[in-house]
Amino acid sequence: MKRSRAIAGSAVLAMAGIATMATATTASAAPKAAAYNGACGSGYSVVNSVPVTGKGTVYLTYSAKTGKNCVVTVRNSPGKRVYMYTYLTATDGSSDWVYDSGQYTSYAGPVYLPGKGICVDWGGAIESVSVSVSGSNCGRMAAGVVTHH
Incomplete structure (x- = not known):
């Protein structure tokens, strides 16, 4: 019984790791938002x-x-x-x-x-x-x- 819980727990952790990697990959694929480029000049x-x-x-x-x-x-x-x-x-x-x-x-x-x-x-x-x-x-x-x- 203890062994099956350990295997089940490992499977849950593995699935959580895969979900985290999928989320990180999706987030990094989003285009980077444009930053202000200073085009207006100094003091703006x-x-x-x-x-x-x-x-x-x-x-x-x-x-x-x-x-x-x-x-x-x-x-x-x-x-x-x-x-x-x-x-x-x-x-x-x-x-x-x-x-x-x-x-x-x-x-x-x-x-x-x-x-x-x-x-x-x-x-x-x-x-x-x-x-x-x-x-x-x-x-x-x-x-x-x-x-x-």
């Missing part, structure tokens, strides 16, 4: 971001020194040229839209807009996946409303 810090599902991330940055916001859309994995887009505007309509779009290998942008005391709408796209955030970062780190297209 990330204040918000939104993932472009499975493709990359759009980063909203701010410089206290210049009082400007900056947005850049970064791919998870640079490669062949694909359509990319990034934009930024004042939520209240007090500014023109600033945007960058084209066929890029790693990122779109940066685009800049004075941001002291205003809320901003911003977002981006990689291939056919787009995201946007409305009414965020009104002089502080606000959540905003995120939409995925």
Whole structure:
């Protein structure tokens, strides 16, 4: 009886080890999320971001020194040229839209807009996946409303 428990226990441990290896393999196969690439320049810090599902991330940055916001859309994995887009505007309509779009290998942008005391709408796209955030970062780190297209 003791012997069969030991064998059963070993089988359970072996199965747990296989399940752990399968989970680790699956997790490592997921694409690495895009990190902010510093494209906005020195003095800009990330204040918000939104993932472009499975493709990359759009980063909203701010410089206290210049009082400007900056947005850049970064791919998870640079490669062949694909359509990319990034934009930024004042939520209240007090500014023109600033945007960058084209066929890029790693990122779109940066685009800049004075941001002291205003809320901003911003977002981006990689291939056919787009995201946007409305009414965020009104002089502080606000959540905003995120939409995925």
